[in-house]
Amino acid sequence: MQRDKKVLIANGQGFWGDSILGPVRLVNEGPLDYLTLDYLAEVTMSIMQKLKSRDPSKGYATDFVALVDRVAPQLVAKGIKVVANAGGVNPHACKDAVLATLAKHGFHGVKVAVVEGDDILADLDALMAAGERFENMDTGAPLSTVRDSVTSANVYLGAFPIAEALDQGAQIVITGRGTDPGLVLGPLIHEFGWTRDDHDLIAAGTVAGHIVECGAQCTGGNYTDWRDVPDMARIGYPIIEAAADGSFVVTKHAGTGGMVTVSTVTHQLMYEMGDPHAYITPDGVADFTSFTLEQEGPDRVRVSGVKGAPPTPTYKVSMSYHDGWKAVGQLTVSGPDAVAKAELCAEVVWQRLALDGCEYAEDERMVELVGAGVCHAGIGAPREPEEVVLRMGVKGPDRAKVDRFGPELVPLVTSGPPGVTGFAGGRPKATEIIGYWPALLSKERVHTQVSVFTS
Amino acid sequence: MPKVPIERIAQARSGDKGEGSNAGVLARSAAAYAFLKQHLTADVVRAHMAAINHGGVKRYAADNMRVLNFLLEDSLGGGGSASLKTDAQGKTHGLALLRLELDVPQDVLDSVTA
Numbered sequence: 029m030q031r032d033k034k035v036l037i038a039n040g041q042g043f044w045g046d047s048i049l050g051p052v053r054l055v056n057e058g059p060l061d062y063l064t065l066d067y068l069a070e071v072t073m074s075i076m077q078k079l080k081s082r083d084p085s086k087g088y089a090t091d092f093v094a095l096v097d098r099v100a101p102q103l104v105a106k107g108i109k110v111v112a113n114a115g116g117v118n119p120h121a122c123k124d125a126v127l128a129t130l131a132k133h134g135f136h137g138v139k140v141a142v143v144e145g146d147d148i149l150a151d152l153d154a155l156m157a158a159g160e161r162f163e164n165m166d167t168g169a170p171l172s173t174v175r176d177s178v179t180s181a182n183v184y185l186g187a188f189p190i191a192e193a194l195d196q197g198a199q200i201v202i203t204g205r206g207t208d209p210g211l212v213l214g215p216l217i218h219e220f221g222w223t224r225d226d227h228d229l230i231a232a233g234t235v236a237g238h239i240v241e242c243g244a245q246c247t248g249g250n251y252t253d254w255r256d257v258p259d260m261a262r263i264g265y266p267i268i269e270a271a272a273d274g275s276f277v278v279t280k281h282a283g284t285g286g287m288v289t290v291s292t293v294t295h296q297l298m299y300e301m302g303d304p305h306a307y308i309t310p311d312g313v314a315d316f317t318s319f320t321l322e323q324e325g326p327d328r329v330r331v332s333g334v335k336g337a338p339p340t341p342t343y344k345v346s347m348s349y350h351d352g353w354k355a356v357g358q359l360t361v362s363g364p365d366a367v368a369k370a371e372l373c374a375e376v377v378w379q380r381l382a383l384d385g386c387e388y389a390e391d392e393r394m395v396e397l398v399g400a401g402v403c404h405a406g407i408g409a410p411r412e413p414e415e416v417v418l419r420m421g422v423k424g425p426d427r428a429k430v431d432r433f434g435p436e437l438v439p440l441v442t443s444g445p446p447g448v449t450g451f452a453g454g455r456p457k458a459t460e461i462i463g464y465w466p467a468l469l470s471k472e473r474v475h476t477q478v479s480v481f482t483s
Numbered sequence: 484m485p486k487v488p489i490e491r492i493a494q495a496r497s498g499d500k501g502e503g504s505n506a507g508v509l510a511r512s513a514a515a516y517a518f519l520k521q522h523l524t525a526d527v528v529r530a531h532m533a534a535i536n537h538g539g540v541k542r543y544a545a546d547n548m549r550v551l552n553f554l555l556e557d558s559l560g561g562g563g564s565a566s567l568k569t570d571a572q573g574k575t576h577g578l579a580l581l582r583l584e585l586d587v588p589q590d591v592l593d594s595v596t597a
Binding site: 070071166245250251252253291294295296297298299300301302303304305316317318319320321351352354356394396398402403404405406407408419421422423460461462463464466 | 490494495496498499500501502505507508509531532533534535543544545546547548549550552554560562563564565567568569570574575577578579581582583
């Protein structure tokens with residue numbers, strides 16, 4: 029009966045660069061209906077646009093194809109559905125690579141869907157001509173101030189196109205930029221037939237998605253009381269056990285490491301939190317002050333009573349633009365007097381650069397003595413460390429000036445105070461600063477498309 | 484009343500939010516939450532984090548989770564890929580906040596060890 033139906037949705041990839049062991053173990057170590065995977069960070073889209081401009085068959089998360097290659101037999105045998113934002117800026121190339129991988133394994137008839145419409149880079153000028161200003165949500169500046177430097181522009185799409193792809197029978201859904209919680213909410217909409225007007229249910233699915241979107245960060249990873257977390261090496265990735273009424277349980281597979289408690293789940297609910305009363309996604313507005321959390325058993329936390337409000341008329345757009353150059357390098361300075369020697373080293377570097385006519389403004393240069401109170405600057409009494417890592421960097425619009433810095437760092441080994449080592453990385457070189465430009469776009473300007481292909 | 488780091492009565496998690504960070508503080512008991520809600524104000528946090536955060540501090544409360552959420556508006560040295568800092572994403576700001584020492588009444592301390 030629909031009323032008793034439970035759907036198991038896991039997240040096996042919390043960010044670009046997360047361990048492949050998460051999803052591999054999820055499909056092997058217990059029951060699962062859906063595996064969701066998040067591959068996109070803010071700067072990822074810009075990097076992918078660059079890869080695609082050099083090679084039209086690139087620009088997506090190749091890690092995802094490697095994962096499908098590794099777990100395809102289990103996905104097919106167990107009928108596990110996969111929702112991944114691995115498409116980056118080239119979802120069709122990703123889909124083609126996945127289809128080729130499935131064919132290689134001899135799996136035919138598997139449906140792979142592509143959700144697109146998020147990439148508006150080519151439409152920016154037309155949208156601006158039509159009156160969209162794309163003002164920076166943080167600063168209020170109009171996009172025209174950086175328009176010529178924009179390198180990627182993507183709408184955070186919602187969950188409904190994912191549900192549509194699943195409605196059409198897809199076993200694997202590949203998207204570009206979308207909200208992270210949408211990867212979980214999409215399957216819930218598909219399974220339970222929730223509608224756009226079910227504001228509380230949409231909010232519940234959004235909260236569920238937010239809890240699991242960073243993978244093991246809700247099962248004991250990055251947890252204050254880290255000594256209490258059992259078997260961290262085999263930490264279990266999170267699973268949502270969802271019901272049609274919007275209530276759900278956060279859990280993990282039996283026998284895995286880590287732990288699911290009200291506290292570990294609340295840790296993740298606090299992550300990237302703004303105003304807890306209004307967590308805005310394109311599908312609705314979730315109220316994080318509305319629900320209750322309770323421990324209903326070992327590694328089982330029930331969430332119920334989530335309240336939501338109707339969606340806003342806009343999508344959030346994530347743009348990246350070229351914002352100058354930076355170079356960062358480091359050396360290790362041993363004691364005795366590590367701090368005083370490292371401070372001298374930094375001063376020597378700035379003075380030598382100045383001798384050569386190269387000076388950096390206060391906000392374009394940085395010195396850290398890692399080991400002597402960097403992360404918690406100004407907090408706690410200073411103690412003399414055995415050694416420090418001297419970390420220095422510069423940034424600015426002039427690439428040549430940024431590159432001038434690197435060659436003056438390593439010479440400290442022979443022309444500075446004694447005990448300077450650890451220069452294995454060589455000369456630091458200028459790398460591009462990718463600026464982030466968040467903006468809003470009227471929903472009626474965006475056209476999403478879902479297409480389904482078969483292996 | 485003993486002056487203790489508030490880690491005794493709270494947990495925390497932090498991360499980046501644009502050019503700033505957020506640090507959520509989760510009280511370990513109802514009594515700890517009541518105490519922190521009264522004493523862990525935005526001004527107290529701003530003073531404690533002054534060498535890390537160069538902007539304002541905003542506080543939100545979520546009573547259902549015993550959570551106080553602090554937005555540190557300029558704590559990442561530019562944020563994102565523009566930052567030169569080691570902790571460009573504010574991952575360590577929650578623990579920095581938990582090192583704040585306050586005069587915590589004995590009954591509040593007892594409420595979390597029970």
